[in-house]
Amino acid sequence: MSYDLDPSWLHAEYKRLQWAYHPDKYAMAEKNEQEDAASKSSLINKSYRTLKDPLSRGLHMLELAGNPVTEETHVDDMEFLMWLMEMNEAISDNESDQPELASLKAELDTLVEDIQVEISSAFGRGEVDDAKEKLIRLRYYDNCKRKIVDLLDVH
8 A cells, every 4th residue: 555646747747637526527418417517526525635734645655455544533642632732832832933833834844754654664564553653643744834834824
C-alpha cells in the first residue's frame, strides 16, 4: 500500500475526470445520465479532497485497511503529550506575535514533513499500526498548524 502520490499527477487526473463528468456536459442528456454525471462529479471532488491532503489520505488508507482512527483513538506517549501541551501554550502565549507564530509554524512544518516520510515508510512496509500511530501524531500537528494559520491570517 503506497501513501505517496505525485500532486501534479493527482491534479491532472482530477481535471481530466471532472472534464469528462462535469454536469454541464450532460445538460441535454436524459435525466438518469444527468444524475449519474452529477453523482460521479461529486465523488470525484470528494476523492480529490481526500487524496490531496496527506492526513485525510492516510486516514482513508487506514479505513481501507480495516484499522480506522476514531475519536476515541489517542496517543499514550507522555513525552509527546507534554510537547503538545507546550506547543499549544506557546501558540496561546504568542497569539499577537507574528514572528514567533511563524517560527512555531516552521517548526511544525518540519515535523509534518518528517512524519510524512515515516508514514510512507510504515505503509510501504505494511506496518499499518505504526502508520496509524504516526497519523495520529500528524493529526495533532495539523491541528496546531491550523491554529497558527488562523492567527496569522487574522492579524
